[in-house]
Amino acid sequence: MKSPVNLDLGTIAYNIGEGALEIAGKHFTKFSKCFLLEDENTERYCLPVFKKALPNLKVHGIIRIQSGEVNKNIEQCIIVWEQLTKLKADRDSILINLGGGVISDIGGFVAATYKRGIHFVNIPTTLLGQIDAAIGGKTGVDFMGFKNQVGLFIDPMAVVVDPIFLKTLDDIFWQSGFAELMKYGLIMDRDLWAMLIHRNYKELDDEWNKLIMKAAKDKIDIVRFDNSEKGIRKILNFGHTIGHAIETFYLKKNDAITHGQAIAAGMICETWLSSQLSELEGSPQCEIWKLIDKNFDRLDITEENISELLHIMKQDKKIRKGKFRFSLLRRLGKAIHDVEVDDSLVIESLQFYIQKQNFS
Ligand SMILES: NC(=O)c1ccc[n+]([C@@H]2O[C@H](COP(=O)([O-])OP(=O)(O)OC[C@H]3O[C@@H](n4cnc5c(N)ncnc54)[C@H](O)[C@@H]3O)[C@@H](O)[C@H]2O)c1
Numbered sequence: 001m002k003s004p005v006n007l008d009l010g011t012i013a014y015n016i017g018e019g020a021l022e023i024a025g026k027h028f029t030k031f032s033k034c035f036l037l038e039d040e041n042t043e044r045y046c047l048p049v050f051k052k053a054l055p056n057l058k059v060h061g062i063i064r065i066q067s068g069e070v071n072k073n074i075e076q077c078i079i080v081w082e083q084l085t086k087l088k089a090d091r092d093s094i095l096i097n098l099g100g101g102v103i104s105d106i107g108g109f110v111a112a113t114y115k116r117g118i119h120f121v122n123i124p125t126t127l128l129g130q131i132d133a134a135i136g137g138k139t140g141v142d143f144m145g146f147k148n149q150v151g152l153f154i155d156p157m158a159v160v161v162d163p164i165f166l167k168t169l170d171d172i173f174w175q176s177g178f179a180e181l182m183k184y185g186l187i188m189d190r191d192l193w194a195m196l197i198h199r200n201y202k203e204l205d206d207e208w209n210k211l212i213m214k215a216a217k218d219k220i221d222i223v224r225f226d227n228s229e230k231g232i233r234k235i236l237n238f239g240h241t242i243g244h245a246i247e248t249f250y251l252k253k254n255d256a257i258t259h260g261q262a263i264a265a266g267m268i269c270e271t272w273l274s275s276q277l278s279e280l281e282g283s284p285q286c287e288i289w290k291l292i293d294k295n296f297d298r299l300d301i302t303e304e305n306i307s308e309l310l311h312i313m314k315q316d317k318k319i320r321k322g323k324f325r326f327s328l329l330r331r332l333g334k335a336i337h338d339v340e341v342d343d344s345l346v347i348e349s350l351q352f353y354i355q356k357q358n359f360s
């Protein structure tokens, strides 16, 4: 039986789980016009699903941009601003972001800035979007080779998470979302970790609805208490200080890897840092490295790349007064934030990644 969870948290409504899409129509009734943002893949695979579930919803205009991280840029925003203007979107219009993290990051940013801000709803269609990117109000684009360099915090009016879309998702994007799923287990949800341990993302067929509902709720729990990332929200950055540098490094080489591949590598390094710096209780590090290696191939990073990775990390938003501040693990299911880490240890953690190959 389909039984989505509905959470109404002040200005944001969340519908999560199988069946959520069918009840999403209520979010659009009070707006003068609905516009929908998609890319060529979500047009092909997700738009028909959307239309079938919401046959009575009148969409005034569909705006398509090109898929992929390489297109998460200001040029694509200009296309959307132009289309909204040509289609005469007014301030009472709403934008529906139908797609993965790239669509919700761009769509949220464009909606927040068009005519000084119109409402938007995120309908994530990738695993990563459903458990992470669509929730929490971070929006923006990459700029001058840096990830998420320009953007703002702005909440959608609603987030509709329905696994129905995921049937057509490519394997690498299942894998990518799996990295974030592991992250929630590690930083805050031991039960979730227990559901993942020894598993490979390809064998979780019947369990996805449950896993997605759990992880999406974990993210909501964090961001509702600290939306602007002043405190506890920072624990979501576990694996991301080094992971983002790795993602940017590959982006600059024009050899983009998925967000999850980068974060998986980042989590290997940052688990090592946790074991060095935060008395990782119960010594679960080998268990963690094993699960990551069971699901992700190692990246071809070499010793020669370390200085560039460090250079990229220094430009990151997570650095303060020249010192790295990491979110690290205290034990399985518990993370701490703002741990100062010297350059030398960051270098060692990358050397660990390069030298200590594969635990699976
Ligand atoms: N704002 C945040 O808090 C936040 C958090 C995490 C990640 N992100 C961002 O999210 C982005 C990554 O998101 P992503 O992994 O969803 O990637 P993505 O948006 O690039 O989507 C992955 C690919 O899948 C296609 N696709 C989407 N839905 C599909 C479906 N149902 N069936 C078939 N194909 C489909 C897309 O067209 C794309 O080619 C990154 O830019 C990252 O920085 C943002």
Ligand SMILES: [Zn+2]
Pocket (backbone or CB within 6 Å): 132, 180, 240, 259, 263
């Ligand atoms: Zn992430």
